[in-house]
Amino acid sequence: xxxxxxxxxxxxxxxxxxxxxxxxxxxxxxxxxxxxxxxxxxxxxxxxxxxxxxxxxxxxxxxxxxxxxxxxxxxxxxxx
Numbered sequence: 001x002x003x004x005x006x007x008x009x010x011x012x013x014x015x016x017x018x019x020x021x022x023x024x025x026x027x028x029x030x031x032x033x034x035x036x037x038x039x040x041x042x043x044x045x046x047x048x049x050x051x052x053x054x055x056x057x058x059x060x061x062x063x064x065x066x067x068x069x070x071x072x073x074x075x076x077x078x079x080x
Contacts, residue, residue, distance in 0.1 A: 004049055004050065004051045004052060008046070008049045008051040009051075011045055012041065012045050015045065016038055023037060032070040035067075036071070039064070042059075043060065043063070046060060
């Protein structure tokens with residue numbers, strides 16, 4: 001039987017490839033847009049598949065901080 005970790009890693013690479021293709025297709029060139037979509041891909045798959053992790057998932061914490069920073073930067077850019 002295929003483990004959840006294997007399914008998670010396979011789907012994550014597939015989601016990132018599809019996201020990258022569509023962002024390039026619509027002409028997006030900002031790196032923060034790509035990073036935000038990649039972080040969302042990771043978080044959605046992590047919530048749905050729930051792969052086995054030993055200890056705290058530091059990668060998710062760092063990615064959430066990066067996502068929050070880019071969103072806050074965009075909001076500040078629009079406001080000011």
